[in-house]
Amino acid sequence: MIELKQVTKKYGKGAKTTEALSGLDLTVHKGEIFGVIGHSGAGKSTLIRCMNLLERPTSGEVWVDGVDLTKLGKQQLQTQRRKIGMIFQHFNLLSSATVYDNIAFPLRLAHVDKTAVAAKVDELLQLVGLEAHRDKYPAQLSGGQKQRVGIARALASDPQVLLCDEATSALDPQTTDSILKLLLDINRKLHLTIVLITHEMHVIQSICDRVAVIHQGGIVEEGTVTDVFLKPKHPVTREFIQGQAGESAQLALQAPHDGSSRICKLTFLGEKTYDSILSRTARETGVDFAILQGTISKIKDIPYGQLIVRLEGDAETIEKTIQRVTAEGLDVEVMN
Numbered sequence: 001m002i003e004l005k006q007v008t009k010k011y012g013k014g015a016k017t018t019e020a021l022s023g024l025d026l027t028v029h030k031g032e033i034f035g036v037i038g039h040s041g042a043g044k045s046t047l048i049r050c051m052n053l054l055e056r057p058t059s060g061e062v063w064v065d066g067v068d069l070t071k072l073g074k075q076q077l078q079t080q081r082r083k084i085g086m087i088f089q090h091f092n093l094l095s096s097a098t099v100y101d102n103i104a105f106p107l108r109l110a111h112v113d114k115t116a117v118a119a120k121v122d123e124l125l126q127l128v129g130l131e132a133h134r135d136k137y138p139a140q141l142s143g144g145q146k147q148r149v150g151i152a153r154a155l156a157s158d159p160q161v162l163l164c165d166e167a168t169s170a171l172d173p174q175t176t177d178s179i180l181k182l183l184l185d186i187n188r189k190l191h192l193t194i195v196l197i198t199h200e201m202h203v204i205q206s207i208c209d210r211v212a213v214i215h216q217g218g219i220v221e222e223g224t225v226t227d228v229f230l231k232p233k234h235p236v237t238r239e240f241i242q243g244q245a246g247e248s249a250q251l252a253l254q255a256p257h258d259g260s261s262r263i264c265k266l267t268f269l270g271e272k273t274y275d276s277i278l279s280r281t282a283r284e285t286g287v288d289f290a291i292l293q294g295t296i297s298k299i300k301d302i303p304y305g306q307l308i309v310r311l312e313g314d315a316e317t318i319e320k321t322i323q324r325v326t327a328e329g330l331d332v333e334v335m336n
Contacts, residue, residue, distance in 0.1 A: 001193045002028040002051060002161065007060035009046050009217075020046040021057070022217040028195055033187050035208035035225070036197045037240060043217040044197040048163050051195065052084045053077060065160060082110070085154030089166035091146040093138045093153075099125070100134045103152045110157065124152040127189075128182060144175035151182065155190075162186070164196035168203060180206045201240045205229060205299050213237045225299050230267050230306075230331065261312045263292070263336040266325065268305040277328045278307065287321045288312040308335070 009021040020043045028034045038044045049055040050062060053069050062069045067080055093102050103124055107117045125131045128148040138146055147167060154162055164183070168176040184207045187194050198204065204211050204225055211228050213221040213236055221234040232238045266278060273296060282289055293308040311318045322332050 001030040001065060002026075002195065003061075003063040004047075004050070005061040005063070007047075007050055007057045007062065009043075009050060009055060010058045020217055021050065023060070024214075024218055026212060026219060026222075028193060029210075030193055031187075031191050032209040033184070033194045033196070033207050035204040035211040036195070036214055037199065037201065037204055037211060038197075038214035039199060039236070042214045044199075044214055045165060047214060048165050048195060048197050051161075051163055052081055052086060054086075082157045083159050084161045084163060085157065085159035086163040086165065087147065087150045087154050087167045089169045091138070091143075091150045091170075093146060093149055095138050098135050098137055099130060099141070099149050102138070102149050103156055106153060106156045120156060121152075124155055127155070127186070128152045142175070143171050144178060147171065147175075147179055148182065151179075151186070155186070155192075159192070161193045161195065164194065166197060166199075168200070169198070176203070177206070183207060201229070205297075207300060209300070213240070226269065226302060226304070229299055230269065230304065260314060261310050262318050262322075262334055263308065263310050264322065265333040265335055266307045266309060267331040267333075268307075269329075269331075270302060270304075272329055273303040273305040277325055277330060278309070281321055281324045281328070285317055285321045285324065286313065287317050 004024055004026040007021055007024045008019065011018045011020060024047065026047075036044055036047060046055055050057050051064070053062065057070060060070070064080065065083060069077060069080060072080060094105065097105065100121055103121045104117050107120060112120075125134055128151055130145065130148055130152070133141065133145060138149070141149070162183075168179050171179060180203065183194060183196070186192055187207075196203065196208070208225050210223065211225050212219045213228070213234060215234070215236045221228055221232070221237045228237060229241060232241050268275070268277070278289065289312065290310045291307060292310055294306065296303065296305040298304070311321055313321075322334070326332050
């Protein structure tokens, strides 16, 4: 659906040249929710704006639905952009227009028949849950309601792709969750491809199928959210994961242990999250264990659990226990 090939974006000239993207390759599959996470200044916003050529790459190719946008003239590009909706961090609504007129705006620009405009706007108001607010102005709306207007407006032209530029960054946690649920609902109902950029791992964990980690203008890690979240390889990815986990994991590592114990992190995925694998194995091998830290959560619809435990016993018994829980499908990391 979307393919970026060796995309580079530079700003400035000569000694003042800044390279925001450096030969970046990226593929987003049709119908998936794809997340891009990175720190401020990593190139996230430049990347997503290159996907619809709001920023034209210095070099490289941007393919959307089989068309290289970088090769199109102005009129052709305008036509292709109708297939790509976009929502923004700060909503970008017309302050002097009602909710209805904000959503209708792109349809009127495309000279759509008045009756068709009314039908489409009514459909979108229902989709985003704003039927009761159709005649209000942006100043009368909450942040979450404004973003719902932005989403409805982005969907007005029946796009195949929805780009989300830090769409929840200006919202409180509860409102963020409601917007993420709406995006997931839209993805499932309309089979829309969604690309969202964020600096929050919670956003990625909640609704994305795959994720790419961007750092200094390049992709440093990419994969399914379960793989990247539970088995991070790059230091930047680990920063995001550890930032979400907070101080509890660090406190667990400070627990006393000696040569007859090992501190391990066990990761359970899917239905194994609710299985008593560790206690059953401990009874069989005779190892003792202490739970130092634990959590159960979800990655999109997939449950997972993580335990940091201190295994106590002789080296052979501990090793046998690790081998057995690994054979049961758990991921084991010896931390200390």
